Amino acid sequence: xxxxxxxxxxxxxxxxxxxxxxxxxxxxxxxxxxxxxxxxxxxxxxxxxxxxxxxxxxxxxxxxxxxxxxxxxxxxxxxxxxxxxxxxxxxxxxxxxxxxxxxxxxxxxxxxxxxxxxxxxxxxxxxxxxxxxxxxxxxxxxxxxxxxxxxxxxxxxxxxxxxxxxxxxxxxxxxxxxxxxxxxxxxxxxxxxxxxxxxxxxxxxxxxxxxxxxxxxxxxxxxxxxxxxxxxxxxxxxxxxxxxxxxxxxxxxxxxxxxxxxxxxxxxxxxxxxxxxxxxxxxxxxxxxxxxxxxxxxxxxxxxxxxxxxxxxxxxxxxxxxxxxxxxxxxxxxxxxxxxxxxxxxxxxxxxxxxxxxxxxxxxxxxxxxxxxxxxxxxxxxxxx
Amino acid sequence: xxxxxxxxxxxxxxxxxxxxxxxxxxxxxxxxxxxxxxxxxxxxxxxxxxxxxxxxxxxxxxxxxxxxxxxxxxxxxxxxxxxxxxxxxxxxxxxxxxxxxxxxxxxxxxxxxxxxxxxxxxxxxxxxxxx
Numbered sequence: 001x002x003x004x005x006x007x008x009x010x011x012x013x014x015x016x017x018x019x020x021x022x023x024x025x026x027x028x029x030x031x032x033x034x035x036x037x038x039x040x041x042x043x044x045x046x047x048x049x050x051x052x053x054x055x056x057x058x059x060x061x062x063x064x065x066x067x068x069x070x071x072x073x074x075x076x077x078x079x080x081x082x083x084x085x086x087x088x089x090x091x092x093x094x095x096x097x098x099x100x101x102x103x104x105x106x107x108x109x110x111x112x113x114x115x116x117x118x119x120x121x122x123x124x125x126x127x128x129x130x131x132x133x134x135x136x137x138x139x140x141x142x143x144x145x146x147x148x149x150x151x152x153x154x155x156x157x158x159x160x161x162x163x164x165x166x167x168x169x170x171x172x173x174x175x176x177x178x179x180x181x182x183x184x185x186x187x188x189x190x191x192x193x194x195x196x197x198x199x200x201x202x203x204x205x206x207x208x209x210x211x212x213x214x215x216x217x218x219x220x221x222x223x224x225x226x227x228x229x230x231x232x233x234x235x236x237x238x239x240x241x242x243x244x245x246x247x248x249x250x251x252x253x254x255x256x257x258x259x260x261x262x263x264x265x266x267x268x269x270x271x272x273x274x275x276x277x278x279x280x281x282x283x284x285x286x287x288x289x290x291x292x293x294x295x296x297x298x299x300x301x302x303x304x305x306x307x308x309x310x311x312x313x314x315x316x317x318x319x320x321x322x323x324x325x326x327x328x329x330x331x332x333x334x335x336x337x338x339x340x341x342x343x344x345x346x347x348x349x350x351x352x353x354x355x356x357x358x359x360x361x362x363x364x365x366x367x368x369x370x371x372x373x374x375x376x377x378x379x380x381x382x383x384x385x
Numbered sequence: 386x387x388x389x390x391x392x393x394x395x396x397x398x399x400x401x402x403x404x405x406x407x408x409x410x411x412x413x414x415x416x417x418x419x420x421x422x423x424x425x426x427x428x429x430x431x432x433x434x435x436x437x438x439x440x441x442x443x444x445x446x447x448x449x450x451x452x453x454x455x456x457x458x459x460x461x462x463x464x465x466x467x468x469x470x471x472x473x474x475x476x477x478x479x480x481x482x483x484x485x486x487x488x489x490x491x492x493x494x495x496x497x498x499x500x501x502x503x504x505x506x507x508x509x510x511x512x513x514x515x516x
Contacts, residue, residue, distance in 0.1 A: 017422075028449070029422060032422055032423050032477075033422060033423045033448045033449060034423045034448060224422075224423075224448065224449055228448060291425075291426045291446075291470075292426070292446070293425070293426065293446045293451065295450070295451060328448055328449075329423075329425045329426075329446070329448050331448070358444070358451075
């Protein structure tokens with residue numbers, strides 16, 4: 001039985017093509033992935049992300065617990081600040097990626113919908129002192145309002161000046177008269193907000209946001225465009241680019257791995273070694289040189305270049321140096337883009353490789369992230385003023 | 386709602402065929418283009434080859450996924466729609482017109498009898514559709 005989010009009837013009414021995603025009946029698209037993608041890049045779009053897992057952590061040992069199970073340093077969070085982070089297994093493999101919020105009386109963890117049960121079970125295996133955990137996924141609705149016009153739209157329905165919420169900061173306020181947590185976060189590379197509020201108020205908030213966004217042609221956006229938007233920014237997707245067989249160092253997530261935390265964290269011993277020895281492979285951005293589109297699991301090949309791991313007399317015969325983990329047509333660049341792991345000697349921008357597209361070797365080049373460089377995300381705005 | 390012209394024949398694999406003399410024009414149905422959405426690239430890998438019915442004719446890349454295009458009829462693939470290189474989206478906007486994909490010189494016109502008419506195909510499409 002598929003679960004329904006509190007916005008399900010709105011998706012169906014808007015002509016959403018519904019699919020099973022993380023056990024929920026969610027829209028993969030409304031009128032097309034490319035126009036929906038463009039809507040978010042140019043004005044504003046709304047994503048129903050109520051399927052994300054939401055977990056509250058309370059108790060006097062909540063910080064010690066969160067800091068023990070996540071890789072980033074949660075002790076650096078001020079009240080109402082958020083951080084991107086990772087849950088690791090002891091071997092350094094990734095349980096999930098998540099956002100950690102520090103709220104006045106608790107920590108609030110937002111995890112991938114498909115991993116909600118797994119993560120909750122994993123967290124419960126690591127109790128430490130006075131910690132109470134509660135999974136509040138079903139009680140809450142979650143929307144992401146994203147795009148250069150997101151603030152203009154949300155300001156019309158929010159009870160506080162949104163200019164005071166910096167990038168990866170949050171505030172409690174009212175949205176359309178409904179008590180909500182609003183943060184300047186997202187998964188698109190555009191400026192935007194995520195709003196968390198009681199599931200029973202879902203329709204009221206949705207309708208108010210769409211009325212406020214009418215002047216910017218606001219639209220609901222499906223999972224298809226969510227994927228192309230995040231890929232253009234090299235934002236990892238769990239299950240594609242990161243999973244239990246990859247570690248955050250090789251995935252390019254060292255910036256959220258605080259190896260200097262004095263107490264360490266689950267996986268820190270292994271990750272310190274990986275960092276010191278340099279990972280054997282890294283997640284890179286690949287740009288196709290023709291019209292082809294790489295898909296997950298396609299082999300990445302190199303015909304030239306020295307491969308010290310290879311004992312074969314390979315000459316100019318292409319041999320595998322990695323594998324694609326995500327691939328699509330970039331609607332913004334109108335060319336094929338992909339993410340994939342390659343051996344570390346091939347990770348330099350400008351390196352020419354080939355991707356085995358169903359038996360045909362298509363040329364690709366390693367490029368610097370992100371693919372799309374004109375996002376409206378306001379990263380400089382790091383503190384409340 | 387998807388549109389299925391009465392003068393075409395349809396394959397269960399969602400291709401349409403229009404026979405003109407011994408040349409069949411082939412494309413994908415309105416239902417299929419809607420399911421694939423956002424078509425960005427069509428490659429007729431069998432161009433110039435003689436192929437049998439139900440063999441792969443080429444591939445269709447959409448933003449979300451790649452699909453095989455099967456030949457609903459046997460014959461020699463004489464032409465691919467070059468205009469799709471610049472405007473692949475015409476498969477979405479005009480699947481029975483500008484969005485045609487390939488032409489085949491048919492070796493056995495009687496094979497058309499194995500294909501569905503518009504009414505039978507509409508029923509199949511309705512059953513295949515997402516809710």
